[in-house]
Amino acid sequence: MKTKILAVLLALMPVWAMSQVMQQEKETPYIEVVGTSEMEIVPDQIYISFTLKERMDGKKKIELEDQEKEMKKKLMKLGIDLKDLQLADANSDFIKIKRKKNDVIASKDYILKVSTTGTLAQVFDTLDELDAFNAGIQRVDHSEIKKFRQEVKMNAVKDAKEKAGYLLGAIGETVGKPLFIQERETYDEFPILRKAAAMPMMAMEAADQAEQLPELTFQKIKLKYSVFARFAIKQ
Numbered sequence: 001m002k003t004k005i006l007a008v009l010l011a012l013m014p015v016w017a018m019s020q021v022m023q024q025e026k027e028t029p030y031i032e033v034v035g036t037s038e039m040e041i042v043p044d045q046i047y048i049s050f051t052l053k054e055r056m057d058g059k060k061k062i063e064l065e066d067q068e069k070e071m072k073k074k075l076m077k078l079g080i081d082l083k084d085l086q087l088a089d090a091n092s093d094f095i096k097i098k099r100k101k102n103d104v105i106a107s108k109d110y111i112l113k114v115s116t117t118g119t120l121a122q123v124f125d126t127l128d129e130l131d132a133f134n135a136g137i138q139r140v141d142h143s144e145i146k147k148f149r150q151e152v153k154m155n156a157v158k159d160a161k162e163k164a165g166y167l168l169g170a171i172g173e174t175v176g177k178p179l180f181i182q183e184r185e186t187y188d189e190f191p192i193l194r195k196a197a198a199m200p201m202m203a204m205e206a207a208d209q210a211e212q213l214p215e216l217t218f219q220k221i222k223l224k225y226s227v228f229a230r231f232a233i234k235q
Contacts, residue, residue, distance in 0.1 A: 013049055024173075029232070029235075030231060030232050030233060031175070031231050032230045033164045033167070033229055033231070034184065034226055036226045037155035037224070037225050038152065038224045039148055039222075039223045040220040041142050041150070043140035043141060043142055043221055044115050044116075045136050045142060046115070046116075046117070046137060046140050047111055047112070047139050048112045048114065048124075048137060048138065049109065049135070049138040050109070050110055050127055050134060051110075051133040052067045052068060052107065052130065052132055053106070053107040054067075055131065064106045064107070067130060068108070071126070073125070073131070076118065078122050079119075080119070081125075085112050088107065091214065093117075107133075111133065120137075140190060140221070144222075145221070149188075154201045156225045156227045157229065161175065171235070174233070174234040175231045175232075175233070176231060176233060177231070177232050178229060178232075179232055181229045181230075183225070183226075183227050184225075184227055186225055189221065189222040
């Protein structure tokens, strides 16, 4: 019998604890606000996609392996680390497209990461020399975007507390400890691809006029976050 009573009491404890918290919240005057924060950052990771294909130069076939060796030499001359070059699909070797009975064309799709638009312009010049196919910007990112997201979120919480402070100050009250904080909106705006797709031509033009024009820059990545917060009003 005692065991059953103890089990019932243990089962009711969480309910009792929750009711106590709700009662405390009812008795504690509070203010509710939404804090927001934004940040714009310039991408430092630009991913270029392109394809190399075997092709015919007259009666001579220009082999894919030879093109790849030449490409790597040219990229190294630009100071690019070949660790930043990879196959678009790491699990595949190369694609063979059978055009004629005795003519099989091999191709490889690549992804190359660069950090500046100046290097981007040089890479597109190099790919043009190599007669690469489908060269374009796949996406952009930032190497420390996680840190920036955390910073923006923390600033959103600070904004919430500051807002609660000056709103209460208008009526002669003081903000107290936080009772509840909840992350609301998460918003990352990356440069849209249709704008980025125009960059190859712009980049090559910039390379031709490097002495006259400043280095091109991308549209910035925009981070925006909001939090909902409840603060006690000091008594």
